[in-house]
Amino acid sequence: MTKDAVFIYSDELLSYRFSKNHPFNQFRLTLTLDLLKEIGAISNDDIISPRIASDEELRLIHDPAYIEAVKKAGLGMLAEDIAENYGLGTEDTPIFTGMHEASALLVGGTLTAVDHVMTDKSKHAVHLGGGLHHGFRGKASGFCIYNDSSVAIKYLQEKYHARVLYIDTDAHHGDGVQWSFYDDESVCTYSIHETGRYLFPGTGNVNEWGNGKGYGFSFNIPLDAFTEDESWLECYKESVWEVANYFKPDIILTQNGADAHYYDPLTHLSATINIYKEIPKIAHELAHQYCDGKWIAVGGGGYDIWRVVPRAWSHIWLEMINFPSVSGELPPTWVNNWKSKAPIPIATTWEDPNDMYKPIPRKQEITEKNRKNLERVLHFIQQQKNTTKK
Template sequence: MRPIYIFGEDETSYRFHEDHPFNPLRLELTTSLLIAAGKLSKSECVSPPLASVEALALVHDFDYIEAVQAAAAGELSTLKANKFGLGTEDTPIFPTIHEGAARLVGGTIHALDLVASGKAERAFHVGGGLHHGMRRKASGFCVYNDAAVAIAHVRKQYGSRVLYVDTDAHHGDGVQWLFYDDDDVMTLSIHETGRYLFPGTGMVTERGNGKGYGYSWNVPVDAFTQDDSFLTCYETVLREACEWFKPDIILTQNGADAHVFDPLT
């Protein structure tokens, strides 16, 4: 069964400004490359739905969501924006900030829905991966945390045990903290050590809290780690996590910034 490919042109509305490094042009380039290479047809692209406020509220506080909506309308004070991590150099405000972010969340919810319901074995949402978003704060280019919302959705709808695997160069802090007390969600992050890189977290001592203790795994690696070492870490820890946790669904965040030529790492 071919994986479901989730991408719609309206996802490019999540655009901070032309000079911002988080540019949705990468989504269009990736999709067009796959089509040109004969690996994907345009008709196979599934446009993501817009996530509802109720869905966003599975992990985000209502007053934070309202602040993002107000920011989109140009009605948020600087003081309140700063309180919620909005209007910063990393996460500036733009007119489609709420709709664009909610669209990305909708795509990842749809991907997990397809798998959890048995309609697909695999689904790929090219626009997903905003893993720094917190319960009531934007961070690191991320307004809403699509992975966390989608995990909370399938937990509620299907009772699925979810293994979240993050190989972005930056630690998947938002997803980890949102499920830090949960023993039905396991977070596993392989990232460049926080001694050098934002967000400065992801130490091996971050293991979870309460009933979630032991369900948070971190593998911080040094800058300039070579391919063989990285792959050994990945294959070893992923196999052990699956054998121990026995997930129903695996959600991966595959940050391209782990690549040696990425300008941010």
């Protein structure tokens, strides 16, 4: 019998940890899973342990020399100058013991999700430990050592011959995945993110359409700093449906960074938890419209782990299993269990406070700038459709 969804998790995923003070903290997985358990939305039968990706699987995307460098770095055997050439030992991506094994487990978790969905064991699968979208073929970048989404997409192509639509709603541009498939017509990448004018990695311009055979299969919606819910959702809803209709995928892989939220310390957008209710709803509808329900969700960014990430990511699982709508107070047991351990006051309600931030004076200007980028994408899709008809 096919399950609605499986949840890929084990405590070993927490071993992907650069340092005590590094902003990338997989403890958010523990907080999210505990919240789901407290509301009775998940049981042990729903949880599947990730496997470790093999070197052969990692080589679907990553250079063998880079994989060997990561292994040596995790053993303390990589010279500093060589490490820097591979993006290792930097402020963003420090070296830690066992980094290859921890990183390969994150990739293997996404591959576990792929196999469950593609062999009809479940319609959907979520692996919140994944979503490391900045990793490149031969270089670590932006907290990402191996790029699990890129490996999973290549795996989907080679093992299952699938056309993949990759949807990235992280506040940072999904550069590593985009460049992995920039000249590939069987993969469509879509990223909605804060403009790179002020934010890492600085890419993701609206005119990055793809190259060669892949031209017309890369889409970006860069949003102005301080973008709020209404403009974010307008740009997302109007564009992602058009992209899916144009590409008609066999499976959808969504990257669900939760760092577009106003509280996130690393970005400059002003979204609330409301967008994180809508994002999985749309993915779910798209999957059933175009892919017989095949939908894999991975995590990504999200650096306010006490107030934002557990609530945002819970909505993905709740949508996958068609759980009744949640609102009001968070479970008191969850709040009481974690509030003494948090360095800041934690969230106590599913919704954000109405007065979370002061009104933004440039709201109309921001909305208009975002709409122009939206219109460029919609116009480009129509052009591509017209060209195909000829």
